[in-house]
Amino acid sequence: MDLHLDLQLALDTTGLILPSEEQIHGWISSVLSTRMPVAEITVRIVDEVESEQLNQQYRHKQGPTNVLSFPFEADVPMEVPLLGDIVICAPVVIREAVEQHKDAVSHWAHMLVHGTLHLLGFDHHTDAEADAMEQQEIQVMQQLGFSNPYEVTTQP
Secondary structure (H helix, E strand, O other): OHHHHHHEEEEOOOOOOOOOOOHHHHHHHHHHHHOEEOOOOEEEEEOHHHHHHHHHHOOOOOOOOEEEEEEEEOOOOOOOEEEEEEEEHHEEEEHHHOOOOHHHHHHHHHHHHHHHHOOOOOOOOOOHHHHHHHHHHHHHHHHHOOOOOOOOOOOO
16 A cells, blocks of 8 residues: 555644554555555644634534545546545544543544545445444454444443
């Protein structure tokens, strides 16, 4: 898999523990490895203000959200297929990991796997679509050595 990754940090990262570019590259590559040999994706890690603005503008929903995906559609074939952009709100992902008693690295991986599957056309508007997408997420996460992200965890 030849992944061209454009990583953008659009927030103050002071005190935040974020995944490395190598981790992000690996997680996305694992989703794409059997689907396409070459791809380009932009991952933009943002604060709650930018996430909220994008969520309102594109989904007409209030508040920040964990991950947004923006697939790119070209009218002509491109040398390197530009799949699109994944926007991740760091404060939301970090807060969710704590609230859901999940390992932060695992939750970051899940959000990037989820966002990448959206770029490939997976969605969860219906129960059937959600089931199919969740099965793909579980499979990729397990290949990466993580547990099922949909298993309910309890506080120790």
